[in-house]
Amino acid sequence: MRLSRYFMPTLREAPSDAQVVSHQLMLRAGMIRQEAAGIYAWLPLGLRVLKKIEQIVREEMDRAGAIEVLMPTLQLADLWRESGRYEDYGDEMLRITDRHKRDLLYGPTAEEVITEIFRAYVKSYKDLPKNLYNIQWKFRDERRPRFGVMRGREFLMKDAYSFDVDEAAARKSYNRMFIAYLNTYARMGLNVVPMKADPGPIGGDLSHEFIILADTGESQVFCHKDLVEMGAPGDVDWDGDLQPLVEQRTNLYAATEEMHDEAAFAQVPEDKRLSARGIEVGHIFYFGEKYSKPMKAEVAGPDGQNHPIHGGSYGVGVSRLTGAIIEASHDEAGIIWPDAVAPFGVAVINLRPGDAGTDEVSETAYQALIAAGKDPLLDDSDQRPGAKFAAIDLVGIPWQLVVGPKGVADGTVEIKRRATGEKQTLPLEQALKVICA
RNA sequence: CGGAGUGUGGCUCAGUCUGGUAGAGCACCGCGUUCGGGACGCGGGGGUCGCAGGUUCGAAUCCUGCCACUCCGACCA
Known part of the structure; x- marks a missing residue:
């Protein structure tokens, strides 16, 4: 979605x-x-x-x-x-x-x-x-x-x-x-x-x-x-x-x-x-x-x-x-939704919609997560990063996959586990593996 | 059902005591500057002040009645 x-x-x-x-x-x-x-x-x-x-x-x-x-x-x-x-x-x-x-x-x-x-x-x-x-x-x-x-x-x-x-x-x-x-x-x-x-x-x-x-x-x-x-x-x-x-x-x-x-x-x-x-x-x-x-x-x-x-x-x-x-x-x-009842399995947060790099990586991640059955929510809204993080934290989606211009420049994304707050910066392929594990 | 309280733009609230042009912040729309943890400036739209009576030159404000919602208690997936 x-x-x-x-x-x-x-x-x-x-x-x-x-x-x-x-x-x-x-x-x-x-x-x-x-x-x-x-x-x-x-x-x-x-x-x-x-x-x-x-x-x-x-x-x-x-x-x-x-x-x-x-x-x-x-x-x-x-x-x-x-x-x-x-x-x-x-x-x-x-x-x-x-x-x-x-x-x-x-x-x-x-x-x-x-x-x-x-x-x-x-x-x-x-x-x-x-x-x-x-x-x-x-x-x-x-x-x-x-x-x-x-x-x-x-x-x-x-x-x-x-x-x-x-x-x-x-x-x-x-x-x-x-x-x-x-x-x-x-x-x-x-x-x-x-x-x-x-x-x-x-x-x-x-x-x-x-x-x-x-x-x-x-x-x-x-x-x-x-x-x-x-x-x-x-x-x-x-x-x-x-x-x-x-x-x-x-x-x-x-x-x-x-x-x-x-x-x-x-x-x-x-x-x-x-x-x-x-x-x-x-x-x-x-x-x-x-x-x-x-x-x-x-x-x-x-x-x-x-x-x-x-x-x-x-x-x-x-x-x-x-x-x-x-x-x-x-x-x-x-x-903080338990995975089994979460409304979405993961939120893909595009920090800069309209930016060719973040758009492309977000879309790739989004499609991969759909294919993996993770029921992702793609945040492609035109809001500031802080507002996006706050809203996704609020609704309690178990995983966040954050795609920002800095990460795209070094070929990485950030993933965050909502329950623990633990964050990892990884190449997209590895990030997807962690989420889909 | 007993007790207490609250009703004012979508949300949070001020204004009510002491009657005199309906306000703020957030949200929304436009423009600009911004952009990695709920930004800023300028401009703008949106309110029968819960409802009905009454008092008054004049009621969000005072009086009466009603309605809705919340909280505490007694009862329950």
Whole structure:
């Protein structure tokens, strides 16, 4: 992409509405524009990041055996009356009436819809297990939206739903998602810690929040240090026994403030106790027959009788992650994108557009990087060098390849790694090798 | 939903107390000098001062009502 033809409206100063750093940086980098409280338009740069995060989530869901569907944003109120949640959900649910005076709602989640779909087609235990997910916009009319896209009213969520014949089978489905989540966040360059969450009315131990550690996180969290460094399992035998991998994590102490047990935390060796700030970026739970019973999602068992299925649901806040990653990765100059989610892989900065030498070298570099699949942004804009450096630092592109008249005269370019600030002056061929390594 | 605050060009803000021709910086347009970490000079364009009433000869400014947004708290991908 050539910056001169792109739409990347960066701001020198953050709008005063924005208080948290990720929100300020997203506005300054021209990623989003607020249209109403908790409702945002995604501008080209923001959309690129959002799509990359979404794609990572999708790939890891697919790898773990989940199947993608797409459910509507608008749902029938009658379905929610059936599950008993229509009245319970309260003012957070955005209720809509169509021209026929039919009650609709903008989905805050999709247990009802997916259960309706499932029960229409699946009738036998032989068809289980199944895990269906979608990545769709949700709306929750929060009392107080804040923190930019981290607590918007409209947000993009991946929500997966598992269907199993009994609790033991549901636990296996749960474990697959548990591992898939670890892999998902690791690919985004995040340190994530699964923490025991309030299981709600169902009880049991099958509910975890996935928390990334960031100094500006909104909740206080406590955990065993080893969890942070443990890394992700990667590809595993998804049909095998995942319980040991899960227990390797759940056996170590980890809890958010609400679930914190000071006595249990005191059992953790002192040098392993970590008390930090965190942001919730995922939540998984098993809810048994909560929806299948009232909504009659049943399959025939080997005994020939119908049994309600055992369900679980698994959420990832996709739009929230854009903000959360920034909270975890930024400096005074701006955003520092992990390579996997960066809007562009590298910025080629032509310091003197119109100069035959810099134009030629920039163009050569740009074409080579396109060919290498590095998705480059060519800054061919007519601005002073300082402004260009500041803008590219701000938007957080992982690599900068700087083409200036001085370098062209000695046959070199400068490359800079955004995360470390490390600079190298090299002939173009070598610079490209370093970036493409 | 309780408490606090803010609405003035695209962005940051001054002006409001004490009513009297709407301002600055950044951004934008033109010309010139510049050009390796957010340059400088000269000239220019752009604002129903959140909305609606009211007071007044006269309202960004005072009064009333409403709306929007932000922050703190209780609740949440």
